[in-house]
Amino acid sequence: MMNNRKTFTVAAAPALLAFALAGCGNDEVIQAPDEPPTLGDLTVLSVTPCLEQIVPGTGTSVLDLIVPDTITVDLSQPSGFPNGRALPDPVIDVTLAVALLDMDVHGPSTFVNIPLNPASNDVPFRDAFPFLGLPQGDPPLEGSDTATQFDFIDAPLGDYDRVDRTGMPAISPALIGVPVRPDYNDAGPPEDEALVFASELTTQLTTLTQILLDDFEAAGLTPCASVG
Amino acid sequence: MRRTLWMGGLALCAAALVPLAFIGGEKPLPAADHLDPPQRTNPNSDETPDIAADIADLYVTHDDEVIVMTVTFGGPSAPELPAFYDEELLFTISVSNREPRTTTDIPIRFQFGQETGVEDGPWGVRVTNVPGVDGDVVGSVERIIEQNGVRVFAGLVDDPFFFDSQGLSDTRATGDLSFREDRDFFGAQNITAFAIEIPRDRIENGGNLLDIWTFSDRLGGQLDDE
Numbered sequence: 001m002m003n004n005r006k007t008f009t010v011a012a013a014p015a016l017l018a019f020a021l022a023g024c025g026n027d028e029v030i031q032a033p034d035e036p037p038t039l040g041d042l043t044v045l046s047v048t049p050c051l052e053q054i055v056p057g058t059g060t061s062v063l064d065l066i067v068p069d070t071i072t073v074d075l076s077q078p079s080g081f082p083n084g085r086a087l088p089d090p091v092i093d094v095t096l097a098v099a100l101l102d103m104d105v106h107g108p109s110t111f112v113n114i115p116l117n118p119a120s121n122d123v124p125f126r127d128a129f130p131f132l133g134l135p136q137g138d139p140p141l142e143g144s145d146t147a148t149q150f151d152f153i154d155a156p157l158g159d160y161d162r163v164d165r166t167g168m169p170a171i172s173p174a175l176i177g178v179p180v181r182p183d184y185n186d187a188g189p190p191e192d193e194a195l196v197f198a199s200e201l202t203t204q205l206t207t208l209t210q211i212l213l214d215d216f217e218a219a220g221l222t223p224c225a226s227v228g
Numbered sequence: 229m230r231r232t233l234w235m236g237g238l239a240l241c242a243a244a245l246v247p248l249a250f251i252g253g254e255k256p257l258p259a260a261d262h263l264d265p266p267q268r269t270n271p272n273s274d275e276t277p278d279i280a281a282d283i284a285d286l287y288v289t290h291d292d293e294v295i296v297m298t299v300t301f302g303g304p305s306a307p308e309l310p311a312f313y314d315e316e317l318l319f320t321i322s323v324s325n326r327e328p329r330t331t332t333d334i335p336i337r338f339q340f341g342q343e344t345g346v347e348d349g350p351w352g353v354r355v356t357n358v359p360g361v362d363g364d365v366v367g368s369v370e371r372i373i374e375q376n377g378v379r380v381f382a383g384l385v386d387d388p389f390f391f392d393s394q395g396l397s398d399t400r401a402t403g404d405l406s407f408r409e410d411r412d413f414f415g416a417q418n419i420t421a422f423a424i425e426i427p428r429d430r431i432e433n434g435g436n437l438l439d440i441w442t443f444s445d446r447l448g449g450q451l452d453d454e
Contacts, residue, residue: 133386137307143370148350160445181265189330
């Protein structure tokens with residue numbers, strides 16, 4: 001089985017973050033606090049431990065899960081996120097857990113078990129192909145039992161321009177800043193694999209972790225990021 | 229042309245306190261991939277949103293016999309709205325089943341077109357480059373099309389994604405964990421979809437992993453200039 005993924009060597013992002021944080025304050029000497037600070041008072045130093053941790057039950061790191069932005073399937077293993085993605089899978093809660101929480105302390109289903117988000121779809125899925133639920137309401141449906149000839153455009157692939165792409169759920173909306181989204185969607189797995197967007201992913205994950213530190217502490221959760 | 233991913237120290241200082249999405253002046257609507265990229269697909273950010281090209285989710289499942297790949301797009305939409313079909317769009321499901329795992333070995337392409345010779349006629353779907361199929365798979369939307377052991381469906385369905393998008397927006401805006409299990413932004417909404425079921429021996433390559441992604445392309449360029 002092939003599984004020779006990249007090694008996480010995003011040197012630029014931590015360096016940039018260190019530079020930025022160094023320039024945020026003033027020149028005052030910082031005194032050691034009398035009491036241990038709470039998580040909410042601390043700063044995220046690095047999310048590298050989050051990206052390098054193994055998703056329990058998969059043998060795959062978080063980084064390999066989200067870079068490149070594809071859905072990976074091992075046909076020798078049972079189907080279900082992150083080995084593929086089924087319609088009922090609570091993908092966002094699982095992805096948030098493995099990217100934000102220490103997997104040595106918590107499991108991928110931590111947020112699912114709270115539950116953080118709705119646990120299931122609002123209507124049932126069909127039990128046969130195409131499995132998707134029937135449309136809600138009474139919308140016009142445009143099929144035909146008699147039409148057999150349709151007008152399809154035959155044009156060279158070079159005449160088309162990219163609009164959108166996706167693989168793993170929510171990578172672009174959650175971990176790519178809005179100004180970078182067009183470039184991200186114009187790219188593809190080769191650019192992902194070359195870590196073209198690594199600093200962006202790291203910065204967004206750092207931001208999300210930072211604003212949630214106090215919530216993690218209140219909930220008794222241990223973040224995977226290093227803080228100080 | 230790519231943009232340099234350079235960020236100055238000032239921006240990152242701000243990033244420690246404020247989500248970059250807000251720095252960019254955009255109000256995000258977090259979802260799977262709905263309304264993304266916002267500069268091309270979100271009516272809040274784009275005067276000519278390309279809703280029909282807006283991919284929402286990719287699903288891939290398998291069992292001992294088949295692999296099912298499903299793509300949703302053009303949503304979420306209100307229950308009274310029809311599906312979003314556009315003849316000038318080309319959707320691709322890319323499958324890599326060998327090294328390098330980032331390049332496409334099997335590009336399965338989906339297009340839509342209306343009945344020949346009928347003004348504003350019913351829509352059909354064409355699927356090309358399907359392994360093990362003689363020619364193209366062609367048939368009406370809203371029907372299950374079967375050919376050479378492959379099944380295809382395209383049509384309007386319930387949006388299968390469930391998530392409290394407002395919760396993530398509020399979390400990022402306030403810094404407080406604000407998700408609610410009883411608030412599903414995608415509940416009671418529909419979306420357009422296509423799905424293909426293929427015998428797995430048409431795609432699997434020994435014990436190699438499969439890597440799958442999808443994208444949409446518009447003939448003649450995007451609807452706007454971003």
